[in-house]
Amino acid sequence: MTTPPHRSTALSVVVPVFDEEEVLPLFVARLRPVLDGLGQERDYEVLVVDDGSTDATPVLLQRELRSWPQLRVVRLRANAGHQAAISAGLARAGGELVVTIDADLQDPPELIADMVDVARRESLDVVYATRSDRSSDTRFKRVTAHGYYDTMRRLGADHGPTHAGDFRLMSRATVEAVNALPEHHRVLRLVVPSLGFPSAVLSYRRDERAAGRSKYPFTKMLRLAVDSITGASLAPLRLATWLGFLGALVALGLLVYALVGFAVGLTVPGWTSTFMVVTAVGGVQLLCLGIMGEYVGRTYTMQLDRPTYHVAHDSGEPEAR
Ligand code: UDP
Ligand code: MG
Numbered sequence: 001m002t003t004p005p006h007r008s009t010a011l012s013v014v015v016p017v018f019d020e021e022e023v024l025p026l027f028v029a030r031l032r033p034v035l036d037g038l039g040q041e042r043d044y045e046v047l048v049v050d051d052g053s054t055d056a057t058p059v060l061l062q063r064e065l066r067s068w069p070q071l072r073v074v075r076l077r078a079n080a081g082h083q084a085a086i087s088a089g090l091a092r093a094g095g096e097l098v099v100t101i102d103a104d105l106q107d108p109p110e111l112i113a114d115m116v117d118v119a120r121r122e123s124l125d126v127v128y129a130t131r132s133d134r135s136s137d138t139r140f141k142r143v144t145a146h147g148y149y150d151t152m153r154r155l156g157a158d159h160g161p162t163h164a165g166d167f168r169l170m171s172r173a174t175v176e177a178v179n180a181l182p183e184h185h186r187v188l189r190l191v192v193p194s195l196g197f198p199s200a201v202l203s204y205r206r207d208e209r210a211a212g213r214s215k216y217p218f219t220k221m222l223r224l225a226v227d228s229i230t231g232a233s234l235a236p237l238r239l240a241t242w243l244g245f246l247g248a249l250v251a252l253g254l255l256v257y258a259l260v261g262f263a264v265g266l267t268v269p270g271w272t273s274t275f276m277v278v279t280a281v282g283g284v285q286l287l288c289l290g291i292m293g294e295y296v297g298r299t300y301t302m303q304l305d306r307p308t309y310h311v312a313h314d315s316g317e318p319e320a321r
Pocket of ligand 2: 214
């Protein structure tokens, strides 16, 4: 799945895009001057991973390719999701430094210059960009984001700086360490801090999406949350064990109650308690099965070893030129 980078550059910028026809021209207009102005003889590449867009995104990208020599477009056959799209970009990025950034201009491209500066000056492997202010996010997004980071912290998962999403700079060594991981549904904002490489944090104001709508519906957010939890911790499995213990204790109490009831001849009334026990036990059992199922599913997909994305076309491959 991993194609080794075929040319090295000073900086790669990896951009996952999915149905971003509205925002793409604005993004290019803001990103290009930043990169052209970095003062390294334009020795950079921009790796846009088109995550199976069905709107005019591929057409717009083809047009950009003609006038922007540093642009490389990798098109995935089908929508593989944000994290898989970034992974596809990281597997192909040849930069000594690699920045990942969203296309919707919520992450300001101008910060890339500062990230590169800090990384070079302090010889760091990772520079996280954290959102100092989320007031431009919807209330729902803010509440769910808080819940997410709080849960991850409680589970003991090192998620790096809070509210650092996928806007970050990584050194070549970091990217290679990430690419070498066999994990399939990796959540990069957890994987990168877990490496423990020297890092710094820059904070920025998160802007509103410049155009278009969020490509992260609730189902995708939920998937990311489940992947994050199962990828970072076995705590839910332990919770299942404790629920089992608790259930056994309650059962023991009820057994004594039933035996005493039988001995004193109080056995007929009890529809409510029977009903409650059956539904509660059933519910807890299903919950525990579901928790185990998530881990079994992860093991299963690892066993199948199917790629998480398929590349349809890569403008950087020699035969595609
Ligand atoms: N994205 C992607 N594949 C997806 C969903 C999103 O490549 O299945 C891209 C999207 O085009 C954007 C980035 O991932 O560049 C973040 O998505 P979005 O801004 O919609 O997420 P939000 O900021 O609402 O969480
Ligand atoms: Mg966004």
